[in-house]
Amino acid sequence: MRLHLLALLAKEPAHGYELKQALEQTFGSAYPSPNIGQVYVTLGRLEKDGLVRAVDVEQSNRPNKKVYYLTAKGRDHLTTWVDEPTEGPRVRDEFFMKLVLAPLTGIADRMALINRQRRHYLSLMSDLNDLLNRTSPSDRVAMLLIEGAMLHLQADLDWLERCQEDLA
Amino acid sequence: MSAVLKTVNLVKIYQDGAIPVPAVRGVDLQVEPGEFVAIMGPSGSGKSTLVHMLGGLDARTSGEIWLDGKRVDTLSESAWALLRRKKVGFVFQFFNLVANMTVGDNVELPALLAGVSPKVARERRESLLGALDLTDRADAAPAQLSGGEQQRVALARALANQPSLLLADEPTGNLDSRNTRDVLRLLGKVHKEGQSIVMVTHDARVAALADRVVSLFDGEVVDDGRIARRRRGTAGEVIDLR
Numbered sequence: 001m002r003l004h005l006l007a008l009l010a011k012e013p014a015h016g017y018e019l020k021q022a023l024e025q026t027f028g029s030a031y032p033s034p035n036i037g038q039v040y041v042t043l044g045r046l047e048k049d050g051l052v053r054a055v056d057v058e059q060s061n062r063p064n065k066k067v068y069y070l071t072a073k074g075r076d077h078l079t080t081w082v083d084e085p086t087e088g089p090r091v092r093d094e095f096f097m098k099l100v101l102a103p104l105t106g107i108a109d110r111m112a113l114i115n116r117q118r119r120h121y122l123s124l125m126s127d128l129n130d131l132l133n134r135t136s137p138s139d140r141v142a143m144l145l146i147e148g149a150m151l152h153l154q155a156d157l158d159w160l161e162r163c164q165e166d167l168a
Numbered sequence: 169m170s171a172v173l174k175t176v177n178l179v180k181i182y183q184d185g186a187i188p189v190p191a192v193r194g195v196d197l198q199v200e201p202g203e204f205v206a207i208m209g210p211s212g213s214g215k216s217t218l219v220h221m222l223g224g225l226d227a228r229t230s231g232e233i234w235l236d237g238k239r240v241d242t243l244s245e246s247a248w249a250l251l252r253r254k255k256v257g258f259v260f261q262f263f264n265l266v267a268n269m270t271v272g273d274n275v276e277l278p279a280l281l282a283g284v285s286p287k288v289a290r291e292r293r294e295s296l297l298g299a300l301d302l303t304d305r306a307d308a309a310p311a312q313l314s315g316g317e318q319q320r321v322a323l324a325r326a327l328a329n330q331p332s333l334l335l336a337d338e339p340t341g342n343l344d345s346r347n348t349r350d351v352l353r354l355l356g357k358v359h360k361e362g363q364s365i366v367m368v369t370h371d372a373r374v375a376a377l378a379d380r381v382v383s384l385f386d387g388e389v390v391d392d393g394r395i396a397r398r399r400r401g402t403a404g405e406v407i408d409l410r
Contacts, residue, residue: 027404028403029402029404030402030404030407031404032402032404032405033404111385111390115383115390115391115393118208118381118383118391119381119391119393119394119395119396121372122206122372122375122376122378122381122395123376123395123396123397123398125372125373125375125376126376126395126396126397127397127398127406128373128376128406128407129352129373129376130397130400131401131403131406135402135403139403142402142403142404145403145404145407146403146407147345149407150372150373153372154371154372157372158370161209161210164210164385165210
């Protein structure tokens with residue numbers, strides 16, 4: 001959650017609870033609602049690393065609240081993250097390892113592995129179909145996330161077919 | 169309840185000059201009423217040949233095909249055609265609509281051919297066009313529609329006579345994602361209402377609607393099992409964002 005919080009703080013200084021709310025608003029249902037304790041723990045670590053700093057703001061009748069802001073180091077860190085290309089998914093696929101190594105183990109035959117994996121992917125796809133039906137089209141970040149997951153799964157299934165043609 | 173479809177050791181061998189080319193090699197398949205079966209497999213695995221035989225569009229080399237408890241592979245071509253009007257709906261990747269009839273008439277025709285009363289055929293036409301969001305295209309000619317719209321019409325037509333079995337061969341093969349979604353929605357709906365479906369598809373979204381997936385490889389069934397449905401929750405809970 002470190003970089004998410006840095007990105008939100010790049011917009012404006014905020015206290016912990018505001019950050020939690022901002023995360024929920026930005027992602028809609030695409031991101032599980034963060035636990036406030038986790039937000040504070042992460043902020044503490046970011047402060048220790050010098051990426052954010054906190055100032056105490058006095059409040060009448062209540063304990064001071066800490067407002068966090070981004071440091072120059074924090075901004076550099078964030079910029080580096082945003083600017084660098086992101087690692088593609090599935091660079092090291094565990095299923096691929098199983099498929100290649102299965103004959104050595106003498107346990108599973110490749111056709112059985114492929115068939116089981118196909119059913120598993122279709123079951124995941126079926127969950128995504130349900131999810132798409134239950135998600136409001138106005139929740140655009142979530143819709144895009146679901147569509148992305150579906151496209152990845154389709155690619156995985158196509159690739160499974162290639163494995164079957166070549167290896168089984 | 170008896171199976172809506174059953175095949176016994178179904179075989180298709182094409183003759184390429186002097187060389188016999190086996191396309192389907194002994195398929196035993198049973199589909200229960202209301203079941204939705206997806207058929208998957210690499211190209212050349214025999215999927216299309218299989219559904220074409222099931223619909224009587226391609227003659228089997230040996231084996232048996234039973235539809236609604238009646239053996240059909242031994243029927244004459246004309247008897248097959250007659251039975252097909254009543255019992256089988258077919259959707260292909262290319263829609264094969266009747267070019268000089270309106271969209272609405274294309275959808276209504278199969279029910280009329282099957283001997284349904286004009287009133288019922290009309291009602292069915294209206295409800296299918298509505299479900300596919302095509303009501304205002306009813307008077308258009310097929311050529312005036314986009315590919316996606318034409319495929320929705322083809323699906324409506326296949327369902328018009330409430331067939332015992334809907335056979336489909338890559339019905340979304342040509343569609344963009346929005347049109348695929350409309351077709352998916354209709355398939356899901358008719359399946360829920362009890363329509364039996366056997367569908368060849370590469371599209372995982374479509375296959376995932378099925379109750380069961382049958383995988384073909386080299387003309388044989390290498391896997392046949394149910395698709396589990398498991399996780400509930402929001403996008404953020406179902407999809408891992410790291």
